[in-house]
Amino acid sequence: MESLLEKEDLTIVLGEVRRFARGVVAANVERPEHALPRPSLDLLVAEATEAGFIPEAGEEPTGLWVDLDDPLGPTLSARTLETLASVNPGIAWTCHMRAMPVWLAQRLDAPEVLEGQETAVTLQGYYGLGRAALPRYLAGSELGHDDRAMLNDWLLPAQHDARRVVHAPAGFEAVLSPYFDGEAVRWVRQPIDALDPLPIGPTLGLDEVDAIALASNDAGTPLGPDDPEEARKIFAEALLIQSLALVAVGLGCLRHASELAREQAKTRIQGGRSIEHHPAVQSLLGSARTAVVVVDALLGGMAEGPLRANRIGDVFAARAEAHPLLCRGATDALQVFGGSGYMQDVGMEKALRDSQQLRLMGGTPGELERFVAEWERVR
Amino acid sequence: MNQQPHLNGYLSPDHPLSPRGLFADLPAGIRPVVTPKLTTIWEQDTATLPPALAKTRRWYRSFAERELRHGALSIDAAPHPEPGKIPPSLAALLKTAGREGMLTDLLPRPLGSASLGSYRYPLVWAQALRTEELGRVCAGQMLLLSAHSLGVIPIAFAGDLGAMRRFVLPAYRQSLAGDPHIFAFAITEPSAGSDAEEGHGASGRRPGTVAKRVDGGWSLQGRKVFISGGDIAKSITVFAALENEGIESWTCFLVTSDMPGFEVVRNELKMGMRASAAAEIAFHDVFVPDDHVIGKPRQGWAINRATLNASRYAVAGMGVGLAQGATEAAIDFACRTQLAGKALVNFQEVQLQIANMITETSAIRGMLWQAARKAYVARQDRSSMCKFHCTDRAVRVVEMALELMGNHGTLHDSGAEKIYRDARLTQIFEGTNQINRLAVIEDQQEQLLARIEHN
Ligand SMILES: Cc1cc2nc3c(=O)[nH]c(=O)nc-3n(C[C@H](O)[C@H](O)[C@H](O)COP(=O)(O)OP(=O)(O)OC[C@H]3O[C@@H](n4cnc5c(N)ncnc54)[C@H](O)[C@@H]3O)c2cc1C
Numbered sequence: 127m128e129s130l131l132e133k134e135d136l137t138i139v140l141g142e143v144r145r146f147a148r149g150v151v152a153a154n155v156e157r158p159e160h161a162l163p164r165p166s167l168d169l170l171v172a173e174a175t176e177a178g179f180i181p182e183a184g185e186e187p188t189g190l191w192v193d194l195d196d197p198l199g200p201t202l203s204a205r206t207l208e209t210l211a212s213v214n215p216g217i218a219w220t221c222h223m224r225a226m227p228v229w230l231a232q233r234l235d236a237p238e239v240l241e242g243q244e245t246a247v248t249l250q251g252y253y254g255l256g257r258a259a260l261p262r263y264l265a266g267s268e269l270g271h272d273d274r275a276m277l278n279d280w281l282l283p284a285q286h287d288a289r290r291v292v293h294a295p296a297g298f299e300a301v302l303s304p305y306f307d308g309e310a311v312r313w314v315r316q317p318i319d320a321l322d323p324l325p326i327g328p329t330l331g332l333d334e335v336d337a338i339a340l341a342s343n344d345a346g347t348p349l350g351p352d353d354p355e356e357a358r359k360i361f362a363e364a365l366l367i368q369s370l371a372l373v374a375v376g377l378g379c380l381r382h383a384s385e386l387a388r389e390q391a392k393t394r395i396q397g398g399r400s401i402e403h404h405p406a407v408q409s410l411l412g413s414a415r416t417a418v419v420v421v422d423a424l425l426g427g428m429a430e431g432p433l434r435a436n437r438i439g440d441v442f443a444a445r446a447e448a449h450p451l452l453c454r455g456a457t458d459a460l461q462v463f464g465g466s467g468y469m470q471d472v473g474m475e476k477a478l479r480d481s482q483q484l485r486l487m488g489g490t491p492g493e494l495e496r497f498v499a500e501w502e503r504v505r
Numbered sequence: 506m507n508q509q510p511h512l513n514g515y516l517s518p519d520h521p522l523s524p525r526g527l528f529a530d531l532p533a534g535i536r537p538v539v540t541p542k543l544t545t546i547w548e549q550d551t552a553t554l555p556p557a558l559a560k561t562r563r564w565y566r567s568f569a570e571r572e573l574r575h576g577a578l579s580i581d582a583a584p585h586p587e588p589g590k591i592p593p594s595l596a597a598l599l600k601t602a603g604r605e606g607m608l609t610d611l612l613p614r615p616l617g618s619a620s621l622g623s624y625r626y627p628l629v630w631a632q633a634l635r636t637e638e639l640g641r642v643c644a645g646q647m648l649l650l651s652a653h654s655l656g657v658i659p660i661a662f663a664g665d666l667g668a669m670r671r672f673v674l675p676a677y678r679q680s681l682a683g684d685p686h687i688f689a690f691a692i693t694e695p696s697a698g699s700d701a702e703e704g705h706g707a708s709g710r711r712p713g714t715v716a717k718r719v720d721g722g723w724s725l726q727g728r729k730v731f732i733s734g735g736d737i738a739k740s741i742t743v744f745a746a747l748e749n750e751g752i753e754s755w756t757c758f759l760v761t762s763d764m765p766g767f768e769v770v771r772n773e774l775k776m777g778m779r780a781s782a783a784a785e786i787a788f789h790d791v792f793v794p795d796d797h798v799i800g801k802p803r804q805g806w807a808i809n810r811a812t813l814n815a816s817r818y819a820v821a822g823m824g825v826g827l828a829q830g831a832t833e834a835a836i837d838f839a840c841r842t843q844l845a846g847k848a849l850v851n852f853q854e855v856q857l858q859i860a861n862m863i864t865e866t867s868a869i870r871g872m873l874w875q876a877a878r879k880a881y882v883a884r885q886d887r888s889s890m891c892k893f894h895c896t897d898r899a900v901r902v903v904e905m906a907l908e909l910m911g912n913h914g915t916l917h918d919s920g921a922e923k924i925y926r927d928a929r930l931t932q933i934f935e936g937t938n939q940i941n942r943l944a945v946i947e948d949q950q951e952q953l954l955a956r957i958e959h960n
Contacts, residue, residue: 159774253844254911257852272845279845288843291912328582330907330915330922337916396699397706406939453904457929464698465731465783465933468776475776475929482907482925486915490908496854 131198136205143206146177147213155214159470161333162217164296170217171224171295179206180221181228183240190225191367194433203367204374204429211378215480216334218378220295222371223247223335227302229367230313233360236349239302239315246294247302249368251280252342255489261501263311264362264438266355277306282342289324289339293487296336304364305344310357314346331483333476362435368488369445370429376452376484377421380459383477384414387459394464401462410458417455421448439501446494449485456481513851546867553874554634557622561631565638569647572601577643580780581923588736588769588784595649595780599687599737602650603680608687610635611654611661617677629815629888630877633822637870640826641833644927645780647823652733652781655816656688659742659757662811663800671796672740672759689738691729691786692809698731700752701744702813702936703943707806708753712746714788716756722795725758725788728770731934735784736769738762743788744805755805759797766791777926813935815883818873820935821891824899825870827928831899831906832862834921838910858909865902869895886948893938896931903928 150173154166162170174180181187190206193199203225211218226247231239239245256263259273259280269277282305283290292301302315321340329337350357391402391411401407424444430437460467460474467474485491511517518525528540544552551559576594586592591599602608606618610631613624623631632654639647660668676686692701694713700706714727725745735741739762747754760767766789772782800808836859839850849855873895876887903925907914914921932938946953 250912253842253849253913257844276845291916293912326916326918328917330925395696397703398709404939406943410939457900460929461932461937461939464937465693468930468933469783470774470776475926478929479776479926482904483915486907486910486912488912490911492854492858492908493911 129197131193131196131202133198136198136202139202140205140209142177143179143209146174146179147210151210151213151217155217157471158473158476162214167217167220167296167334171220174210174221175224179210180224183228183231183237187228187232190221191229192225194229194363194367194431197431200370200429200431200433201426204370204425207371207374208378208381208425211375212382213378214334215375215379215477215484216332218375219293219332219335219371222375223294226364226367230302230360230364233363234313234350236313239349243299243317244295244297245300245302245315246292246298247364248290248292248294248340249304249364249488250290250292252283252288252290254280255493255497256280257493257496258500261439261497262504263306264358264365264435265501265505266358267504274306274308277311278308281305281311282344289341291326291337291339293329293332293335293337298336301340302349303342304361305342307344307348310350310354311361312357313349314344315349316343316346320345329483330486331476331479331481333479359435362438363433365488366433366435366438366441369441370425372484372488373421373425373428373445373448373452376449376481377418377425379477379480379484380414380421380452380455381418383456383459383474384411384418386474387411387414387462391462407462410462414455414459414462417451421451421455424448436505439498439505442489442494442501443498445489446491446498449481449491453478453481453485512856513847514853514856546863550867550870550874555622555626557620558626558631558634561620561623562634562638565635566641568602568605568607569639569642572598573639573643573646576780577646578917578920578923580643581645581777582917583779585772585774585779585782586736588772588782591737595646598646599649599685600683603685604683606681607650608653608680608685609677611657612673612677616674618681627877627880627883629818629880629883630874632816632819633825633873633877636819636822637826637829640823640927641830642826643780644823644827644830644924644930645778647826648733648778648781651819652689653687653738654819655690655812656734656738656740656742658812658815659690659808660759660799662808662815663757663804665800667796668759668799676740686740687734687738689732689734689741690812691732691735691741691743693729693731695728695730697752699937699940701809703940704806704810704947708751710752712750712752712755714743714745715748716745716758716793717748719792722797723756723758723793725760725766725791725793728785728787730785731773731783732786733781733783733934735786736772736782741786742799744809745788747802753806754803755809756802757799757805757808758793759799760788760791760793761797764791764793776929777923778930810885811883814885814888817888817892817935817941818877818880818883820931821869821873821888821895824892824895824897824928824931825866825873827924827931828862828866828869828899828902831903831921831924831928832859832866834919834924835859835862835906835909838913838919838921842913855909858905862902862905862909865898865905869898884948886945889936889941889944889948892935893932893941896928897938900925900928900932 178188181189259276324339326337456478509517516523609617610619679686716723768787770785
C-alpha cells in the first residue's frame with residue numbers, strides 16, 4: 127500500500143511530541159514519588175488532545191491509532207507513545223487509553239459509543255490470554271466445545287465473583303469490552319456502575335492510572351459487524367494495537383531509565399573512580415542499553431504497517447521477547463544506583479515497577495509464547 | 506479408571522498405575538524405603554534440622570503468622586512515618602516481639618532468649634531460619650525486627666564483654682520486659698556505600714564520619730544514610746574514622762539516640778520493606794564517652810567485615826523466605842482461581858511454573874542451610890555466595906509468581922507485588938550483589954594467586 131505519510135512527516139510529528147513531552151509533561155512529573163494529581167493529568171491529556179496527539183471523535187481525527195492503514199501509521203503511533211513514556215509511562219498509557227475508544231468506535235462503525243459517558247476500552251480478559259482457544263479463533267480454525275467455553279469464560283467469566291481488572295484513566299464512566307457470543311467476538315458498552323465496580327487502590331506500577339475490578343455481564347446492545355470474519359479481524363487488530371502500546375510504553379520507560387543510569391555512573395565515585403569504569407557496572411549499563419537497542423528493533427518490526435490482523439503471531443512473539451528484556455534492563459539500570467535506586471524520589475524504582483506492570487498486562491510472556499505455538503500450528 | 510479426585514493430566518493416587526498404590530504391594534522391607542510420608546516440603550525440611558533448630562523454626566513461623574500476617578498489607582500501603590512517629594501497630598509489634606524474645610535471640614537464655622539447644626549450632630543458621638520465616642510473611646516487619654540484630658552483632662564480634670554487659674544485657678532485659686530497646690548498624694555514608702563494604706574502595710576513601718579526640722571521649726561529626734531502624738533505635742553501632750586518618754582507623758562507637766547532637770534527619774521513601782524505615786542520621790559534635798568505644802580504637806573495619814560476613818547469611822534467608830512467600834501466594838491463587846470451569850492448577854503450564862518455583866526455592870534453601878550448618882566460622886566466600894545467589898534467584902521466583910498470576914499479581918491485595926518490591930532490596934543492601942560477587946573472589950585470593958604462579 128502506498129504511504130500518504132512521509133518519513134519527514136514522522137520526524138516532524140515526533141519532534142512536536144518530544145517538545146510536548148519534555149516541555150510540558152516533564153514539568154508536571156519532576157517528583158516521581160508523587161503520583162500526578164488527577165486535575166493535572168486531565169489538563170495534560172487535554173493539552174495532548176489539543177496538540178493533535180490524541181484523536182477526538184469527529185470528522186478528521188488525528189493522532190494515536192488513526193492512520194493504521196498507512197505503512198508508516200502504526201510506527202507513528204508507537205513512537206509517539208514511546209516518546210511520551212520516556213518522560214512518564216503512566217501518562218503515555220493514559221493517552222493510549224483515550225485514543226482506543228476513538229479507534230474502536232470508528233472500526234466498529236459505532237460513533238455513538240463516544241457520546242455521553244467517558245468510555246474506556248478493555249481487552250483484559252479475566253485471566254490469561256484465552257489459552258489455545260484464542261489463536262484458534264483468530265486463525266479461523268474450527269472451534270470445539272472447550273474452545274468456546276474458554277473464550278466465553280475468559281472474556282465473560284461465569285462465576286459471579288470473578289472480576290476483570292481494567293487499567294484506565296481515572297474517572298472513566300463506561301467500558302467497552304469484548305465478549306464471545308459462541309461464534310465471534312462482539313463488543314458491548316456498559317456503564318461501570320452496572321458492573322459492580324470495586325476500586326483497587328495502588329497496583330505494582332503505572333501510578334497515574336486507575337485500576338478497577340469489574341464484574342461481567344453481556345447486557346447491552348452488541349456492537350460490531352455481523353460478518354464473523356470482520357469481527358475476528360477487529361479483535362485481532364485491537365490486540366495488535368494493545369501490544370504495540372505496551373511495548374512502546376515499556377521502551378520509552380527503559381530509554382529514560384537507561385539514560386539516568388548512565389548519568390549516575392559518570393558522577394558516582396566508588397572503588398576509587400567513577401563507577402562507569404567498573405566492569406560490574408558496565409555490565410549493568412550494557413544490559414540496559416542492549417535491551418533498549420533490541421526492543422527498539424523489535425518494536426520497529428512490530429509496527430510495520432499497514433496494521434494487519436494476520437501479523438498477530440509475529441507481533442505477540444516480539445512482545446513475548448520484549449518485556450522480559452525491558453524488565454531486565456530496568457532492574458539493571460536501578461542496580462547502577464545502589465541503595466538510592468530503591469528510593470521513590472529517584473525514579474528508578476518507578477521505572478522498574480512500570481516495566482513489570484506492562485509485562486503482566488494483556489498477556490504475560492509465557493502466555494504469548496503459547497499463543498505463538500498454537501497460532502503457528504493452526505493458521 | 507480413576508477413582509479418587511485427581512488433577513488434569515495425572516492419575517489418581519488409587520489408579521492401578523499410580524506409584525502410591527504400587528509401592529504398597531512391594532515387600533515390607535522395601536516399602537518404607539520407596540514410600541515417602543505425605544508431608545509438606547516445609548515439614549520435610551524442618552525434619553532435617555537438629556531438633557532444637559526445628560523447634561526454633563516452628564516458633565518463628567508461628568510468631569510470623571500470628572503477629573505479622575494481619576498487618577502486612579496495610580502497613581505496606583501506609584505513608585512512611587516521619588522520624589520518631591512509629592505507627593501504633595508497629596509499636597505494639599515491637600513490644601510483643603520484645604516480650605516474646607524475638608529481639609533478644611542472639612544470646613542464649615538467661616541472658617537472651619535463644620534456647621541453649623539451638624546455641625549448639627552456628628548462630629547464623631538460626632538467624633537465617635528467622636529471616637526466612639518472618640520474611641515469608643512480611644519482609645518489612647521482618648526487617649524492622651531483624652536489622653536490630655545487625656546493630657548488636659558488632660558488639661559481640663568486638664569480643665568486648667564489658668560492652669556486652671554495659672549495653673546489650675540491659676537493653677535485652679528492657680526488651681524482654683516489654684519496653685523494646687532497638688539497635689541499628691551504621692556504616693553507609695552519602696559518599697561511601699560499596700566503599701564501606703569493600704576494602705579496595707575503602708582504602709582510598711576520605712571518611713565522611715569522623716571522630717575527634719576530646720577530653721574523656723570522642724566528638725562525632727558526619728552523616729550516615731539508609732540506616733535501617735535508625736529512626737527508632739535507642740542504640741546505634743556507628744563506624745567512624747579518627748580525625749585525619751583513613752578508613753583503616755575506623756572505630757565502632759555505641760551512640761545512643763539521647764546523646765546531644767544526634768539527629769534523625771529523615772526517613773527515606775522506600776520501594777518496599779516499608780514497615781522498616783531507612784533513616785538518614787547526623788552527628789553534630791556528638792560527645793561519645795570512651796566507654797562507648799566498642800572493642801578498641803581502629804578495630805572498626807575488622808568488626809564491620811566480620812559483622813557483614815555473619816549477617817549476609819541472614820539476608821540470604823530473607824531471599825528464601827520471600828521466594829517461599831511468593832510461591833505460596835501463586836499456589837493459593839492457582840487453586841482458588843477458576844478458568845473455564847477448572848481451577849488453574851489443572852493446567853499444565855501452571856503446574857510447570859509451580860514446579861519451577863518450588864524447586865528454585867528448595868535449591869536456594871538447600872544452598873543456604875548447607876553453608877550455614879557449617880558456619881561456626883562465618884566465611885566471607887560462603888556468606889557472600891549465599892547472599893547474592895539466594896537473593897537473585899528469589900527475585901526470579903517472585904517474577905515467576907507474578908507471571909503465573911498475570912495482571913492479578915499487580916494488585917496490592919494479591920500480596921505478590923509487595924513481595925516483589927520487598928525482594929528487590931535484598932539484591933542491594935549488605936553489599937550490592939555485585940560487591941558480594943567480588944567478596945567471593947577476595948576470599949579465594951591466595952588460592953588464585955598460587956595458581957597464577959603455578960602456571
Ligand atoms: C533500604 C536500605 C536499607 C539499608 N540499611 C542499611 C543499614 O541498616 N546500615 C547501613 O550501614 N547501610 C544500610 N544500607 C546501605 C546499603 O548497604 C548500601 O546501599 C549498599 O551497600 C550499596 O551502596 P550504595 O547505595 O552507596 O551504592 P554504590 O556503592 O554507589 O553502588 C552503585 C553501583 O556501583 C557498583 N559498585 C560500587 N563500587 C564498585 C566496585 N568497586 N566495583 C564494582 N562495582 C561497584 C555497585 O555494585 C552498584 O551497582 C541500606 C540500604 C538500603 C537501600
